[in-house]
Amino acid sequence: MGNKYAIGVDYGTESGRAVLVDLSDGTELADHVTPYPHNVIDEQLPESGVKLDMDWALQHPADYITVLKQSIPAVLKLSGIDPADVIGLGIDFTACTMLPVDAKGVPLCFDSELKDQPHSWLKLWKHHAAQDEASLLNEIAEQRGEVFLPRYGGKISSEWMIAKIWQILNEAPHIYERTDLFLEATDWVIAQMTGNTVRNSCTAGYKSIWHKQDGYPSKDFFKALDPRLEHLTDTKLRGEVLPLGTKAGGLTEAMAALTGLKAGTAVAVGNVDAHAAVPAVGVVTPGKLVMAMGTSICHMLLGDHEKQVEGMCGVVEDGIIPGYMGYEAGQSAVGDIFAWYVEQAVPAYVHEAAASDHISVHEWLERQASAYLPGQSGLLALDWWNGNRSVLVDTDLTGLLVGCTLLTKPEEIYRALLESTAFGTRKIVDAFHDNGVEVQELYACGGLPQKNKLLMQIYADVTNREIKIAASKQTPALGAAMFGAVAAGSANGGYDTIVEAAQQMARIREETFKPIQANVEVYEKLYQEYSKLHDYFGRGANDVMKRLKAIKEELK
Numbered sequence: 120m121g122n123k124y125a126i127g128v129d130y131g132t133e134s135g136r137a138v139l140v141d142l143s144d145g146t147e148l149a150d151h152v153t154p155y156p157h158n159v160i161d162e163q164l165p166e167s168g169v170k171l172d173m174d175w176a177l178q179h180p181a182d183y184i185t186v187l188k189q190s191i192p193a194v195l196k197l198s199g200i201d202p203a204d205v206i207g208l209g210i211d212f213t214a215c216t217m218l219p220v221d222a223k224g225v226p227l228c229f230d231s232e233l234k235d236q237p238h239s240w241l242k243l244w245k246h247h248a249a250q251d252e253a254s255l256l257n258e259i260a261e262q263r264g265e266v267f268l269p270r271y272g273g274k275i276s277s278e279w280m281i282a283k284i285w286q287i288l289n290e291a292p293h294i295y296e297r298t299d300l301f302l303e304a305t306d307w308v309i310a311q312m313t314g315n316t317v318r319n320s321c322t323a324g325y326k327s328i329w330h331k332q333d334g335y336p337s338k339d340f341f342k343a344l345d346p347r348l349e350h351l352t353d354t355k356l357r358g359e360v361l362p363l364g365t366k367a368g369g370l371t372e373a374m375a376a377l378t379g380l381k382a383g384t385a386v387a388v389g390n391v392d393a394h395a396a397v398p399a400v401g402v403v404t405p406g407k408l409v410m411a412m413g414t415s416i417c418h419m420l421l422g423d424h425e426k427q428v429e430g431m432c433g434v435v436e437d438g439i440i441p442g443y444m445g446y447e448a449g450q451s452a453v454g455d456i457f458a459w460y461v462e463q464a465v466p467a468y469v470h471e472a473a474a475s476d477h478i479s480v481h482e483w484l485e486r487q488a489s490a491y492l493p494g495q496s497g498l499l500a501l502d503w504w505n506g507n508r509s510v511l512v513d514t515d516l517t518g519l520l521v522g523c524t525l526l527t528k529p530e531e532i533y534r535a536l537l538e539s540t541a542f543g544t545r546k547i548v549d550a551f552h553d554n555g556v557e558v559q560e561l562y563a564c565g566g567l568p569q570k571n572k573l574l575m576q577i578y579a580d581v582t583n584r585e586i587k588i589a590a591s592k593q594t595p596a597l598g599a600a601m602f603g604a605v606a607a608g609s610a611n612g613g614y615d616t617i618v619e620a621a622q623q624m625a626r627i628r629e630e631t632f633k634p635i636q637a638n639v640e641v642y643e644k645l646y647q648e649y650s651k652l653h654d655y656f657g658r659g660a661n662d663v664m665k666r667l668k669a670i671k672e673e674l675k
């Protein structure tokens with residue numbers, strides 16, 4: 120058998136990327152990025168211009184097919200390989216990115232009668248408008264002593280499936296009625312590729328409160344939420360839940376024509392972006408926390424036992440690597456905070472200086488900020504520009520910057536924002552480590568480690584741990600390709616397990632970021648101050664952030 124290949128497609132927040140990988144050693148022969156034509160829809164619906172409320176974030180499902188149509192032929196062409204040698208395909212996605220579909224699997228937003236109605240659209244992971252439903256769900260689950268709650272750190276997030284579905288039911292019952300299935304976008308795209316609608320155990324476990332042994336929460340629980348939800352899991356959430364790496368089916372003739380691949384090519388069940396990245400950096404055992412660092416950060420960790428950890432996103436058996444408990448935590452905005460600052464708050468002279476140095480504003484600010492020592496700016500920030508996903512699990516929290524004076528410079532603020540996200544990660548590392556899920560080493564992948572060395576050094580200093588960096592620029596896509604190879608199996612030139620695939624294909628860079636002791640000591644003091652602000656504003660001593668949000672909403 121000659122060389123065999125797999126393709127992984129990573130569906131991020133703003134673009135989809137395909138990577139074509141040699142299965143013998145993980146070499147990436149080609150990659151290609153397709154920005155979503157409609158990007159994130161958070162102000163008004165396409166065409167109709169219907170305005171969206173605060174905290175909404177939608178996407179256009181057709182954009183995902185555009186990614187397949189553009190990026191797969193592009194990687195085939197760039198690599199020059201014979202498409203018949205591509206034996207497996209995998210995808211990974213942001214999550215919970217969900218949509219309502221009709222009995223034929225067609226998104227309701229494609230229906231001309233419904234397309235002007237926001238709830239018929241696909242809700243992106245960072246759609247945060249279902250907080251009321253999430254809060255009530257948590258209250259009821261706690262009152263009833265639901266056993267699932269501790270598995271999700273004590274709180275179900277407004278980003279996840281049940282809160283989003285309930286918001287649809289509350290605000291657009293007719294859309295709920297018209298829905299045949301609520302699907303994760305990752306499962307919908309797999310259904311388009313294979314003609315088979317199956318759910319994957321990763322999104323079902325982390326985002327839809329599904330458990331390998333117990334299944335979904337009871338009908339009684341759903342009835343207690345709202346009698347109309349009683350049969351949700353047998354009806355609109357029905358469907359087989361398959362483990363990661365399972366073959367969902369073969370590529371359809373239509374998709375083969377669209378992508379240039381062979382019909383019947385093995386396609387793995389869907390996966391989540393951050394989870395797919397874990398085997399792609401070679402992590403298949405406990406103690407190694409993988410940070411998928413981009414718009415947001417997802418923190419992924421394996422454990423031998425199910426432990427309770429405050430505010431984690433979840434622990435799911437086989438949720439990342441079969442045979443282990445997969446733990447997830449996260450920060451809902453990281454790169455997004457830096458983007459906000461660069462786009463909304465940096466003075467014109469900085470943009471001009473960056474342009475004249477032929478570097479991006481981020482690079483200019485990083486260069487200037489690198490000249491400061493930890494603590495030298497006198498600034499401290501809370502990283503809640505898009506709420507707090509772990510450990511407080513509260514999307515109504517907002518950002519804070521303390522310590523500004525008339526002398527404060529933009530690069531000092533930029534550095535304080537970088538540091539605030541590192542403190543947020545430290546909270547998560549401590550929460551796991553102190554609750555018996557050990558964190559010995561950190562691994563980083565995603566866009567940020569490639570873009571900002573200062574950021575990575577700050578993370579090493581704040582967490583006092585060495586950080587290893589993924590060699591791939593498209594780590595989740597590489598992981599998705601590895602799962603595609605597992606779906607194909609060794610008989611077809613792939614692998615039988617993800618652990619075998621990781622042993623052959625995963626790679627990290629030689630360069631690592633090691634903590635610098637002098638910095639560690641200053642950051643320890645700053646972290647203690649961060650923790651005080653974190654608890655004061657985040658644990659109810661002063662709910663000013665929520666009151667400000669309420670006043671803003673009243674004035675809408």
Ligand SMILES: Nc1ncnc2c1ncn2[C@@H]1O[C@H](COP(=O)(O)OP(=O)(O)O)[C@@H](O)[C@H]1O
Pocket residue numbers: 131132133134412413414415453454455456457458459481482485565566567570571574
């Ligand atoms: N030099 C930089 N330093 C820090 N953040 C950056 C830099 N350049 C871009 N970013 C941020 O990177 C984020 C995108 O990360 P990336 O991993 O490429 O995408 P995604 O999260 O969609 O997978 C954006 O939020 C952007 O603000």
Ligand SMILES: O=C(CO)[C@H](O)[C@H](O)COP(=O)(O)O
Pocket residue numbers: 131132133212213214215244391392393411413414415416417449
């Ligand atoms: O919730 C998540 C996974 O559980 C991710 O944060 C979400 O999918 C967005 O990822 P990215 O920042 O890479 O676009």
